[in-house]
Amino acid sequence: xxxxxxxxxxxxxxxxxxxxxxxxxxxxxxxxxxxxxxxxxxxxxxxxxxxxxxxxxxxxxxxxxxxxxxxxxxxxxxxxxxxxxxxxxxxxxxx
Numbered sequence: 001x002x003x004x005x006x007x008x009x010x011x012x013x014x015x016x017x018x019x020x021x022x023x024x025x026x027x028x029x030x031x032x033x034x035x036x037x038x039x040x041x042x043x044x045x046x047x048x049x050x051x052x053x054x055x056x057x058x059x060x061x062x063x064x065x066x067x068x069x070x071x072x073x074x075x076x077x078x079x080x081x082x083x084x085x086x087x088x089x090x091x092x093x094x095x
Contacts, residue, residue: 002026003078005033008085016041025084030061031074033084048086058089 007025009017017023023040027033034055038045050056054074061068061076062085068076078084 002028002032003080003082005078005080005082005084007033007037008083010086010088012088013044013047013086016043016047027078029072029074029078030055030063030068030076030084033078034074060087060089061085062087 004024004026007023009021009023014021018041023037025033025036025040027036034045034048037048048055048059055061061074063071063076063078063082065083065085068074
């Protein structure tokens with residue numbers, strides 16, 4: 001069953017979402033969430049998934065503050081009212 005979830009959009013992706021910091025999506029898991037975001041905001045999928053359809057290494061998804069890498073990754077189930085955060089990893093360090 002589809003769940004309505006709140007998705008927090010990081011600043012680098014807000015130009016795709018018309019500068020919205022939060023959007024509502026309907027999906028039963030993270031994989032479907034990405035497809036719904038793409039339908040609403042064309043270009044989003046390319047930013048989130050690599051050529052093989054896997055979540056890019058430097059993009060982290062959290063469902064209710066839990067890292068999906070420690071759950072079921074893109075099969076992580078969503079329930080009505082879940083909050084999903086998309087967090088780009090920050091690379092770098094001292095030069």
